[in-house]
Amino acid sequence: MSGFFSTDYKAARQVFLNQVQATKGITWQVSFKHPLLGKTGEELALDAVWLGDLNAAKLLIVQSATHxxxxxAGSAIQTAWLTEAGLKQLPEDTAILFLHAMNPWGFSFLRRVxxxxxxxxxxxxxxxxVPDNKGYEVLSNALIPSAWQAEDLAVADKKLADYRAAWGERLYEEAVSGGQYTHPQGLFYGGKEPSWSRSVLTQLATDLQLAERKAVAIIDVHTGLGxxxxxxxxxxHPPNSLGVSWAKRWYGAAVTEPFLGTSSSVPKLGLIDYFWQTLLPDACCFITLEFGTGSTENLFNVLRADHWLAGQATEGLDKTLQQKIQQDLLTHFYPAEKAWQQAVIEQGLLRINQALEGLQQV
Ligand SMILES: [Zn+2]
Structure with missing residues (x-):
């Protein structure tokens, strides 16, 4: 199982593409090349691979590295499915589209953005x-202080705690992580225009006529929360929508809904989910498969440190602090423990098989 987990983007991509080459039934494959090179000078790409009938009415899409x-985790699940299941489990009139590395730059440079x-x-x-997020405006300097030192952090943390006490947990979380469009170096920044990944996805959906499909299941694999x-x-999906009812029927009672407050995630602006929901109204079921790795508090703190670091000039930077921040970030999003990795593969394959079965009932 752990053989599916790689040490960096370049290796993960290679293992995935090698397995694709060894798999029968690939009917279409394109590498959308990113304009930049990766951390070690490697090519960056969003690799799209289609298994089964190109005109299938039912489709499962598995996305990795949106963050x-x-x-x-997502790359390992995609490679594991190709290795262990291949075409054997593809029901009639059903195809699978693997989107490997939605954000290849972030995967290579080990950043979420x-x-x-x-x-x-x-x-x-x-x-x-463009929506505004007034809470983030208030908190931006406290979230990413100008210096990453104990006394500055203590002042910043007090400001965050005061806001949290005054507005409550949910509004605090929405202010911090709901999305903001004003601070490019800040947390959960949505940009000022469609990203490279979004334009690739839009083109791909048009080229493959995805809007014409009868039923599409999308699984987007994430780590770090829960x-x-x-x-x-x-x-x-909105409460009581078709997307929710499909999700509950296919994946069971474990499905959580941010809009109802039953998830570790709060409602957010600009999710990739909304792309699919708009493209396929009443014909898709999008889920985020989010593997927990540590506490939410740790998540926020490693992200704050990473964003602080990204805004610093490298000259004169404390190298020990730099390495610690980068290692803490990687440890949070990618636990090295074999038991965690095994759990990821098992649940990932289970959800893929549930989606394929669920599509047959539509
Ligand atoms: Zn994520």
């Missing part, structure tokens, strides 16, 4: 009507 550094600081999962808004080694099935 760059979180891509190890892309090269423009964009959180891809806040980028799917209408840029003619209980350790548990893959939470988060459904951001």
């Amino acid at each position: 760059g550094i979180e891509g190890f 892309d090269e423009a600081g964009i959180d891809l999962n806040r980028n799917f808004i209408d840029f003619a009507a 209980d350790y080694s548990v893959g939470e099935v988060i459904c951001d």
